[in-house]
Amino acid sequence: MRHGFRLSQFKENVQENLPLHGENGVATETRANDFVVFDHVQKSYDGVSLVVKDLNLTIAKGEFLTMLGPSGSGKTTCLMMLAGFETATNGEIRLDGRNINLVPPHKRGIGMVFQNYALFPHMTVGENLSFPLEVRGMGKDEREAKVKRALDMVQMYSFINRRPAQLSGGQQQRIALARALVFDPSLVLMDEPLGALDKQLREHMQFEIKHLHESLGITVVYVTHDQGEALTMSDRVAVFNDGKIQQLAPPADLYERPENSFVAQFIGENNKLPGVIEELSEGKALVRLATGELIDATPVNVTAKGQKTLVSIRPERVEFKPEMMPPGAHMIGAEVIEVIYMGDILRARLKVAGSDDFVMKMRNTLGQTKLSPGETIRIGWHPQDARALEPM
Amino acid sequence: MKKILTLSTALTAVAFAAQADVTVMSWGGAYSQSQLEAYAKPYTAQTGVKVNMVDADNPATPVKAMVEASNVTVDVADVEYADAIRLCDEGMLETIDPAMLPAAPDGTPATEDFLPGALTDCAVSTIVFSTVFAYDTSKFPEGPKSIADFFDLEKFPGKRAMRKGAKANLEMALMADGVPAADVYATLETPEGLDRAFAMLDKIKKDTIWWEAGAQPPQLLADGEVAMTTAYNGRIFAAAVAENKPFQVVWDGQVLEYDLFVIPKGAPNLEEAKKFVAFATDTQRLADQAKWISYGPARKSSGPLVGLYQDGKTEMGPHMPTSAENLTNALPSSYEFWVDRDSELNERFNAWLAAN
Amino acid sequence: MTDVPPLLTTADGRPLKAALASAQGRARRKAFYLVAPLLLFVVFSFILPIGQMLHRSIYHDGFSSTAPNLSAWFAANPSGTEPDEAAFAALAADLAEMKKNKTAGEAATRINYTVSATRSLFTATARKADKLQPPFKEALLAEDAKWGEPVIWQAMRAASNPYTTDFYLIATDRARGADGGIEQVPENERIYLWLFGKTFILSGLITFICLILAFPIAHLLATLPMAKSNLLMILVLLPFWTSLLVRTTSWIVLLQGQGVVNNILVSLGMIGEDGRITMIYNQTGTIIVMTHILLPFMVLPLYSVMRTIKPSYARAARSLGATSWTTFRRIYLPQTLPGIGAGALLVFILAVGYYITPALVGGADGQLISNLIQFHMSKSNWSLAAALSGMLLVGVLLLYWLYDRLVGIDKLKLG
Ligand SMILES: Nc1ncnc2c1ncn2[C@@H]1O[C@H](COP(=O)(O)OP(=O)(O)OP(=O)(O)O)[C@@H](O)[C@H]1O
């Protein structure tokens, strides 16, 4: 009986939440080139809590979309629903205009690369690649040709008779990639495919994947929690947190124009200064900090004077030389706590507005001014580099 | 400290050995019980020597293994005739001089008082038991009367149980096939006779369960697993009289045998063992045993002393395999035959049993 | 210019190869000392007894040691020599010796293994041996005409050598004929080869049933959440924790004619009162009970292998276009092979050697070869029991070899 009770309670929740999400949700009118569509998709594993909360997402044909987010934010779950290994609790997933909620995974024709590669250990590389072709009833000659082409693509043809256990991590990764592509799927899903590789190899593989994506014209949905990876590879990035997409935007927008404080914090390094809106005019805001100082910012999701806000500024956009500042811009006092030498840049930690975790990055150029701890300076920024966000 | 401990243990062991329990190995169930009551308890009462009873499916088997391994732990064993002869031939038993056995109350020496063949070089008979068949009266109110009925599934449908072994089964099969008791062994000596016996067994083979321990057949009857079973007559008697089970013994075609006491070579308490055997096989003791189980005493002088069953009302006479009315069609088992043919016929029996 | 590569040396100038060898030698010696106790244990508790058993299967001195005179005569006179007066005199002397030492039974037992119904010939004649007077041939023949039969003499000649293949002949349903040639025993006495076959077939069947039953159970165990799988595991292991006899007895209670299963079937009206099914005291009983007892030995290796198979393999296969059946057949099943192999080998070998269960619930047609081995042991016919065991051992080793050829022993995974 207890089970029944929980289930009905859960259903109520869904109904309650629906209109709310309708208001907040991204517009989802289907466009012609929308290849993959998540339409008000919700997912719960236990009937108590939602792991994916009202997901609306459209992916265009040929696009490279990355799902980025902290652990447990529901990225894999979304991917599994798309691949057909999990069913959406509510809502609809469409592939090429067709509702695929009830289509079993093997009929979806989606290529998939797993985090741990999932190469079949009892088969050779060649057999692994041949497998998807065999189950499609392809003839031997055709199979061999396709396997060769796919292996050549990742420069692994000479390994065709090895077993997965005899390959290095990077080599296995390439085979997994080749296997996901060998049967010419138009959509490929990758769940943290480079997670187990070292930095160098990862960067190399990022390049290769991107290259394959471009040359084959396939659609890729890519999951990672490495933001660098997301930013370098993707056409668009969907930042996940707590089962919701926080922002869906091209990498540059994401970095430079985060729409909420979560994204601002999650993508790259950011300084945060809490304050109150003092003045709000067309595209410009003046914010008063707790210490009474005034700073410039661009309003993003603040609407009224007197509202609390969190101003975020990238460390590399902070200036301390007055001659670099636009006319009329405000500057505030800061005390140098320490300066860390990092090779290409110098990183200074400053005490600003009472808290000492403000970071400023300076290029390590020949004539760069040397700051020393204890020194007091004045810092400032271009108004468009500081974003006044609603505090979390 | 440790030394003292060891020493005291050794001393206790010596004290123990001096007191010398007698260990008797027998067949278990009602039979061992009767030996305990009739022999062991009075012996302990008289001499103070404790008697341990241990059970085996067939004591001859462990005795042989113990003697071969030179690790004998029993002093006296209760075995069948053929085994007594064989073990004796192989030098595995102590010889028992009949002179050490007590004479009958009227002075008749033991050698004359025991039934013919009851004394051998190494063994003293205690009882005459018989393999009979018995049935459940609630299943057959108009019960089977002859050994032929046991093999007649049409007249008396239902499962059968027999001992898993050649002995007694082959004899009974031939008697059921109409061979007079006197000719049974002569017939079995011939290949045709043997085939005839097996052909008879074939008739009931698929409906037969094979038992190994003497306690099993009354259990199988009681559980309703079988309608009829061969059994040692005393076991059926014990179940029918002591436990009021509706079991009836059919004496027709019974196979009589002696059971004997032997002393294995290397028995730990040889002197005590001899004293116990002498005590247990005197006239009164053998007569007393019939109070507890329906096996006939192996001494002539014990016959008249047999009285009532321990319940005080059942007359033992009609339940004895040796009583005249039960002997109309009875066969004394031939040890000469079985000593010689035991392994060959059991081999054949096993082959027959395993074949479909 | 030479092509000889420079000799590599360690920092202190020793040749690299020698240094490596001594370093490895040290490690190897250490390893040996560690396993030495186990090695000794195995030698004493396993290799020696098995060697002794195999020795017994070809060695029986019951006659040769008790009949030294006759053995000497056989040694001096080649096979085929008519027994002369000297032979009979030797026989008489041996019989007298047997009477004195009470060894006639022992000698008779040995001869009786090859020629039946000769036991009393020895024991009866030995009893009167010291009264025999020359000429011994007449005297012995007068005692029993059987002493003149060539079969007896042939058997005695064979038995005068303690090393013999007789027991292997018996174990393969063969015997020496009157002319000394080897022939099959009469059809109604043939049992061993047939029973070997039956044992192997039944064991195979039991192994197969175990596999069919264990596979889903092991899969469940490997995939269920911990709490549930632990409970299930306890149920699977329960048979291990109850004594064999208790288990077997419970099966008797369940399966017998008046047992629980039949009673339920009757009360449900599925069978009539006289249509009670015989499920015990026959082959069916042996199969049911042995399957139950051996099931854990199949479940455990399967489980331990399945636990290591990541669900992502199946997902990968599905995403590549395989149906769930193809995924099972091509991806899952091959990866469980080491477990299947180990479980099957374990169950099969255990089944082949089982005797308590068939003895208790097997009735007549549910007996296996081990029951006969046990039977001969109980009759103290150690040599025949050893010969049968030896053949069983060879059969199992053969199977092991076959397994190695087909699957590879290195693929065995026991847990
Ligand atoms: N099979 C499952 N049953 C129950 N809960 C699950 C299951 N799979 C995932 N979850 C829960 O759903 C939430 C989202 O999981 P998901 O695997 O989608 O996260 P993720 O974003 O991929 O995280 P990561 O970056 O660590 O891989 C987590 O809280 C997780 O505990």
Ligand SMILES: [Mg+2]
């Ligand atoms: Mg994940």
